[in-house]
Amino acid sequence: MLVGLLQPFKEPTDLAKEISIEAQSKGIEILYMNPSDINExxxxxxxLVLKGDTWxxxxxxxxxxxxxxAFCLKSKQKIAYLQDRAYLTEGGRNKISKEKVQKVMEQDEHLQQYAIPTSRCKTFSVIKGYLLKYGEVVVKPIYSQLGEKIYKISQVNKDEFIIxxxxxxxxxNLQETFSYFQNIISKDKFIVQKYIPSRTHFGDPFDCRAHLEKNKEGKWVIAKKYIRVGIGQQVASNIGQNSSMLDTGMFFKLKFEKDAQSINDHINSFALNMAKKIETVRKQKLVTLGLDIGIDDSKRLFLFEANSAPDTSLLQEEVAKLRTDYYTYLLKANVELIPKEIV
Structure with a gap:
């Protein structure tokens, strides 16, 4: 049995090797490919195929x-070609931006409690309106990676702001703030959101990353959860080397004490429901998803972002096992009968 692994890198990653080794134990051969390897x-x-320890x-x-x-989706012609000839775990259909995912939750009575008030900000007047309403806001690009270009604005008084x-x-002052952000938002697509104070006892921003994968029954499971803390950061908790990763169980016990288990269970339930919702909205079965969840001072959960290509560096073994389990599910289900869209 053969499964293709389409990645943006010419050289196989450590995860690709883990997947290939795990797949071989289940009778599946992995063909590692780059979009440029496809001969239409x-x-x-x-x-490349893994033979022993050599590709x-x-x-x-x-x-x-x-x-x-998901990083291969920019090769649109290759993806379109492959969609006519294979079952793809990600085809780029109906992608959901940071702006849209909030709108999706707002319109769902079961998920709206996790939504953050969000608007596209083409002009500073939109940001000013949010500041008047909420006092503190976050401005960030609709599409970005690793928490880049995220700004927090706090209004101190009518003519004083902290950036x-x-x-x-x-x-x-107001004029300086106007000029500063008008210059930023004129160069890219940005959104403004109500600021959600998800912070540790030491004042550092944190979120809970819930990494989801499909299992051997074709169902979503949480492969791993972990806490990301932006040490010394103003807003984001996921900026590369400036982040600290913590165990959820330990962190929740220290932060929330007797409410630790209920918060952990709440995150599990929300993450699984959100994954199903995203599939429904996108009208496509997915294989992986990363949800960044904040928790405010009143212990309410909020979805910061949904990532279709979550980092796997902290859970390669778990991902390799679940991913290959899902391959066996697809192969046994007879791929020709599996819809590429959810009707």
Whole structure:
């Protein structure tokens, strides 16, 4: 049995190796591919297969099942070609931005409690309106990675604002704030949100990353949860080397004491329901998802972001096992009968 693994890198990653080893134990061969390896004229794929501890070059027909990294979606022509010939775990259909995911929750009576008031901000007047209503707001790009370009604005009085970015903060008057943000939002697509104070006892921003995968029954499960703390950061908790990763059980006991278990259970329930909702909205079965969940001072949960290509560096073993379990589910279910859209 053959499954393709379409990744943006020419050289296989550590996770690709883990998946290949785990897949072999289940009777599945993995063909590691890059979009440039797809030959549309001959309908074959050049790629790599793991033999022992070595990756070897090979050519094979297009696999019937291809696990697609969301980072490969920019190769639109290749993805369109593959969609006509294989079952893809990610085809880019109906992608949900940071703005849209909040709207989706707002419109669902069971999920609206987790939504953060959000608007597109093409002009500073939208930001000013949010400041008048909430006092503190966050401005960030609709599409970004690793918590880049996230700003916090606090209104002190009518003509004084505090701008937080990375590990710095500075005071500005209204005109300076207007000029500063008008310049920023004119260069990219940004949203403004009500600020949610999800912070540790030491004042550092944190969130809970819930990483979800599909299992051997084709159902969502939480592969791992962990806390990300932005040490010394003004807003974001997921900025590369400036983040600290903590165990959820330990963190919840220290932060929430007797409410630790109920908060943990609440996150589990919300994450699984949110994953199903995103699939329904996107009209596509997915294989992986990362949800960044904040918890405010009153212990309410809020969804900060939904990531279709979550980092796997902290859970490669768990992902490899679940991902290959899901491959067996797809192969046994007969891929031809599996709808590419959820009707």
């Amino acid at each position: 004229d001959d309908h074959i794929a050049s790629g 070897e070059d090979t050519e094979m027909p297009i696999p019937e099942i291809i696990d697609v990294s 937080g970015y990375n590990k710095t903060s500075q005071k500005m």
